[in-house]
Amino acid sequence: xxxxxxxxxxxxxxxxxxxxxxxxxxxxxxxxxxxxxxxxxxxxxxxxxxxxxxxxxxxxxxxxxxxxxxxxxxxxxxxxxxxxxxxxxxxxxxxxxxxxxxxxxxxxxxxxxxxxxxxxxxxxxxxxxxxxxxxxxxxxxxxxxx
Amino acid sequence: xxxxxxxxxxxxxxxxxxxxxxxxxxxxxxxxxxxxxxxxxxxxxxxxxxxxxxxxxxxxxxxxxxxxxxxxxxxxxxxxxxxxxxxxxxxxxxxxxxxxxxxxxxxxxxxxxxxxxxxxxxxxxxxxxxxxxxxxxxxxxxxxxx
DNA sequence: TATAATTTAATTGTTTCCAATTAAATTATA
DNA sequence: TATAATTTAATTGGAAACAATTAAATTATA
Numbered sequence: 001x002x003x004x005x006x007x008x009x010x011x012x013x014x015x016x017x018x019x020x021x022x023x024x025x026x027x028x029x030x031x032x033x034x035x036x037x038x039x040x041x042x043x044x045x046x047x048x049x050x051x052x053x054x055x056x057x058x059x060x061x062x063x064x065x066x067x068x069x070x071x072x073x074x075x076x077x078x079x080x081x082x083x084x085x086x087x088x089x090x091x092x093x094x095x096x097x098x099x100x101x102x103x104x105x106x107x108x109x110x111x112x113x114x115x116x117x118x119x120x121x122x123x124x125x126x127x128x129x130x131x132x133x134x135x136x137x138x139x140x141x142x143x144x145x146x
Numbered sequence: 147x148x149x150x151x152x153x154x155x156x157x158x159x160x161x162x163x164x165x166x167x168x169x170x171x172x173x174x175x176x177x178x179x180x181x182x183x184x185x186x187x188x189x190x191x192x193x194x195x196x197x198x199x200x201x202x203x204x205x206x207x208x209x210x211x212x213x214x215x216x217x218x219x220x221x222x223x224x225x226x227x228x229x230x231x232x233x234x235x236x237x238x239x240x241x242x243x244x245x246x247x248x249x250x251x252x253x254x255x256x257x258x259x260x261x262x263x264x265x266x267x268x269x270x271x272x273x274x275x276x277x278x279x280x281x282x283x284x285x286x287x288x289x290x291x292x
Numbered sequence: 293t294a295t296a297a298t299t300t301a302a303t304t305g306t307t308t309c310c311a312a313t314t315a316a317a318t319t320a321t322a
Numbered sequence: 323t324a325t326a327a328t329t330t331a332a333t334t335g336g337a338a339a340c341a342a343t344t345a346a347a348t349t350a351t352a
Contacts, residue, residue: 310336
């Protein structure tokens with residue numbers, strides 16, 4: 001005897017999005033003990049990863065990278081500037097563009113951050129194969145954006 | 147010529163947690179046009195799914211289900227009570243427990259919500275096999291919690 | 293039984309996150 | 323060129339989310 005179709009689709013245990021949502025929050029929590037010593041939140045850590053790679057980016061490019069808009073980035077970047085991790089200047093060629101540049105002290109943080117990825121990889125608890133599968137599926141969903 | 151090991155692990159494109167985090171936010175955004183007509187946010191929709199299934203739960207049990215604590219649930223449930231979706235009463239057997247009970251109007255919303263899961267399944271853009279894989283991997287990570 | 297420990301919600305303060313709007317700079321077009 | 327459209331950040335307001343603390347009720351223990 002089966003439940004009517006509309007019935008079972010609304011059960012929490014049949015949701016795909018719920019574990020996605022819960023897992024994302026859980027992961028940020030698991031990062032916390034590793035990021036606290038660096039004085040970074042998870043979102044700030046993401047910004048730093050982009051800056052460690054590129055040294056300088058516009059706020060627009062950062063938002064495109066991280067899928068965050070100015071409502072999130074503006075206050076975040078101001079806080080990080082106050083902490084001395086980056087500078088915020090206007091592009092001389094196009095005053096609309098905000099240039100975000102890593103400072104020496106922001107750059108220096110990279111060495112301490114090097115220990116974070118291996119610790120996190122461990123606490124995810126997936127095999128390398130599973131992690132690869134998950135990575136591929138998540139990007140497939142993300143890229144399904146219109 | 148390879149980058150040093152600590153180097154590549156800090157690249158955004160090599161992160162597993164970033165697409166997880168971005169995908170969770172993206173999914174909530176994709177739900178929005180379907181949930182707005184019901185007057186529900188995504189988190190409120192999760193609460194309603196539990197209530198449609200159980201009719202009555204304690205706030206504690208709800209938090210265990212959804213992995214949310216009282217700091218999130220207390221204001222959320224008050225808002226939902228104000229909207230007439232549920233009632234908040236104390237358990238007579240144990241006054242510490244808050245009983246959350248769906249109202250008739252909350253129950254009535256279930257019929258309208260029946261159309262949401264199929265629409266969401268479509269916009270995830272995964273095959274049923276992939277969705278199953280993703281589901282399994284996410285729960286594996288979640289259950290790796292200490 | 294009296295006290296201590298535990299459990300459960302609520303509160304407080306901080307950080308994200310987003311939608312919608314505004315303002316400024318630039319680019320396109322009439 | 324003058325005006326319109328576009329692009330980019332910033333702002334505003336609302337909803338989560340969480341850590342840490344507090345308060346009340348219950349249970350365990352000395």
